[in-house]
Amino acid sequence: MARSAGGAVAPTQEPTTQEPTAPYRSAQDALRVLESVSRRPAGVTAAELARRTGLTGDRLSALLRMLSEEAYVVRTADGAYVTGAALRRLGAAHGRDRAVREKLQHTLDRLRDCAGAAIYVSRYLDGEVHVTQCAQSASAPAVHEWVDFRSAAHAGAIGKSLLGQLDVGGRRDHLARHRPARLTSRTITSERALLSRLAAQPPTVLALxxxxYAVGTVCAAVPITVGSRVGCLALSLPAEQAHRLLQAAERLNRGAVPVLLSLTI
Known part of the structure; x- marks a missing residue:
């Protein structure tokens, strides 16, 4: 065990109970529901949606609840579902980029409050790590970027998640340009060890x-790749709250679905 800067004890190794993430299937199912709703401007009932999509019971109910919370669909007084304001804004040709960013920020802010942690969306663009949006607050502060994230992919959950989604050649190319440096006593600096760990961990599981990256901070990340664009959704917590990391990561995983929808629609 080791102590953080504040004296709190944090685990010295990654938990072994990580489960594969599964936001993609849920996002695909949600898109099928939205497609069916969009085709019926007058509204479509849950029973009809079940027939059209093949989704039934708790699965369909959970998706409709999430889509309603995100304002993608609205339930009318007679119980039918119609397209919501968010779906109409994202589907509009004018101002779509702004609408996507605003919708995504709203989703991240809500996920921050739900998980009680700072939330980040990151992309791997042109061979570099980019944090494109962040939701933080006084009670959920963002990580202090004391070393440029682009140079610290080997150490952070964001970087490891993004590198894990690349092929071996892509990983080697990145590490050739950004040599692993020791940032804390726990940083992996051996390229061979890092490549071995990335190869052993499926890209669909949590990266921790x-x-x-920084003494006093723990993080988790899940992939949110859209098409060929490599990305991830991540959170950070003070090390004294490390006992909450896996629970918060489960909420992060569930929150990946509306994030994926914002980036896909």
């Missing part, structure tokens, strides 16, 4: 950072 247990004070490898």
């Amino acid at each position: 950072d247990l004070q490898e």
